[in-house]
Amino acid sequence: MDSTKAIDKPAAARDAVIRTAPRRRGADAYDTLLWRLQPRLEEVREQNDGAGFLVGITSCDRKAGVSTVAANLAIRAADHQMRPVLLIDASAEHPTVARQFRLRGVQGLADVMAGHCSVSDAVHETTVDGLEVMPVGTTGLMDRVGLDCQHVEALLSGLRESHQMVVFDLPLTSELRHMLLIARRLDAAILAVSHEQTSATLLERAAEQLRSDGVPLAGTVVCRHKQRVPSWIRNRF
Template sequence: MDLLDILRAIRRSLLMVILCGVLGSALAIAWSLTRPSTYSATAQLLLSPRLTTTQTDTNAQGTFVQSRIASYLHLGSTPYVLQAVGKDVNMSAADVAGKLTLSNPENTTVLVIQATDSDASSVVKIADSEQTHLAASITALETPAGSSKSEVVVTPIQNAADNTVTIKPPLKSTAVLWGITGLILGVIAALLRSAYDTKIRTTADLRRATDVAQIGAIPLDSRGKDSLVALHGLQNVLGGNAFHALRVNIQFLQSTLGNIFVVTSCERFDGRTTVAANLAIALAEAGKNTVLIDADLHEAAIARSLRLSEDPGLTDVLMGDCTLADAVRPSGVAKLSVLTSGELPENPNELLGSSQMSEVLASCASSYDFVVVDSPPLLSVADAVALTGASATALVVVEANKTSRPQLSRALDSLTTAGAVPGGIILNKISRKDSGAPDQSRSSARTARQRRQRAETSKS
């Protein structure tokens, strides 16, 4: 997965990523607001040497006290002191230890005693008791035998009751931190989703799924609708430029694969019929005599799309009820003829795999520049395979964001097993961001607005 793939994966799941970030911030705010307040009380002890007639070197005396600070800090956390404090505040020594922090500011002889608890009165009692018992323990420790005075003077310089504060988590920084964490988790989820997503969404996905060439990319209308067949020119079809490009590729394939093209797909409702009809119109508008055959004898749709009657049609020709010349009719588009399906039979696979069907295709191939056949999907019935076995080239329509890689693989395998030639893949309903095609509906709307503005200007 390269950088472009990562960016595509994030873009496809952008809403999820944003929601993860928002959710992280919301949880942080909720946690901060519902968390009980914590109180902190601080007491301090100043340690200084006691001056005597024999101890005149003040620097040496200060160094003596400084060197013992670490021992005093340790003394404050010994069971001897903690048990005494616990007795005062009615707690165990372990509980007291969990609420106390002893420290020494750098280059000082001050001991800082900090107690933290959810009860404001408890922190004051704990800090004051620790201050009292630690001072007494240091005094006892530094009093020489036979003397009544300690060599270290312990002076309380800060009272816990006067230095109690309420501690609340920083709301803004916590929300930002959790929000960033949520975004990171959202990006990871998006990448995992993309890695395990087997749907074909872009041309890059299609290249990874198969070696069969992509010969067309039909963009999806911004309104989310499939392109409709144009009755009066392909310029009215959304994505018309894409069909022009597809027509060029089909003309190139004609030189090596013949002029019969069976348009099929993996599953139903992939836009196969619409692609076949618009491709036939594009070829006709390029001056090529084209015939469009509706060979989907399960769900025929060409006649309805072009507003033609079904009868007579392909089934009538195959069963000998009429001739091919009688069944083929004009479409309303210059140089485009249509052979509708006729009445839907009970045995479509037998009819489409018959010698009569081969004769119909051969006759059309000799009479027209291009033969475009709309056939059923490959994974639903075997009709499409039967058609492509009759000297025709298969064009497989893949609907973006619907068709999966396993589905496409099975469809292509069915063609290969039957000895058919997959001429190319048409990626249908692809996002315009991925196809690079302009949004013609928006362009048309913009043109209409400009015309109205010019009309209003001319009236004024």
């Protein structure tokens, strides 16, 4: 084969290869969320000379699917070549990333914030091409860490330089506490809402609280949607 011809493929053909993403069950919803974030992502890159995009997922209800949304959004971003992507577990009271990616006992965000390890030591590879994760880290350490604004700013600036997208699995809106230092510096925050469980009043209060705290709320995503029509009927139409 002529190697010159292989290199000189038309741009459209090259883009078609680059943008082909793996098919994953249930990926459509996360792809939609990703595309809706795209305008903000492009704006951030233009304003910050190609810097990475920081997005956080939170909720006002427990078991609303925050960790599911955060993990799948990060996976689909990696699938769509927004690499490298980093998923960070910032929910110290209910951590899930270490379990999801079988990384128990490793260093993570708390260890970085406490100065016990470098960022590179707290970032771990996964089996998903282009996706890395940073779990919470040492159990109980986050509650003892005195977070410093300059330290947080330096951390996030470094992550913007090293990753195209960083997804934070955040605590509940009522439990953000010191994680507000991170949440305020995000480019976008998403509220995960449990279908038929999160009341409109609670959602409105949570949204208003985030805005008053200076968190850039971009919108909501409905999780755990219940199908009212039996599957055997849906499959016939």
